[in-house]
Amino acid sequence: VQLQASGGGLVQPGGSLRLSCAASGFTLDYYTIGWFRQAPGKEREWVSCRRGSDGTTYYADSVKGRFTMSRDNAKNTVYLQMNSLKPEDTAVYYCNSVWFRASNYYTRPTNDNWGQGTQVTVSS
Numbered sequence: 001v002q003l004q005a006s007g008g009g010l011v012q013p014g015g016s017l018r019l020s021c022a023a024s025g026f027t028l029d030y031y032t033i034g035w036f037r038q039a040p041g042k043e044r045e046w047v048s049c050r051r052g053s054d055g056t057t058y059y060a061d062s063v064k065g066r067f068t069m070s071r072d073n074a075k076n077t078v079y080l081q082m083n084s085l086k087p088e089d090t091a092v093y094y095c096n097s098v099w100f101r102a103s104n105y106y107t108r109p110t111n112d113n114w115g116q117g118t119q120v121t122v123s124s
Helices: none
Strands: 002-006 009-011 017-024 033-038 045-050 057-059 067-072 077-082 091-101 106-109 118-122
Touching (some): 002 091, 017 091, 045 077, 077 091
Antiparallel strands (some): 091 106, 091 118
């Protein structure tokens, strides 16, 4: 399972960015893909995930209503559309395949292949 996150950048508060998570070597249909982020001095936290089987999406309370996950089957890529960005969204964002339990939002990455992530900086 190889996933590569990209699309980060510098944006002003209230702005938008779209992150991409490109999969290689496997199809996304059978995997739940999650987005995570890690701010300086903080632990990595779960942001959202999308179930490969039926496209159901789940979001952390901190991003609900502002972030949206989607998928392009032809490109085998998952996206994270981030709107109304806040300075506290500043972090390195990663994608990975995850185990996810909807009843309690238990999330666990299926591997330690995080890659380099993509930096998102929200600042005026």
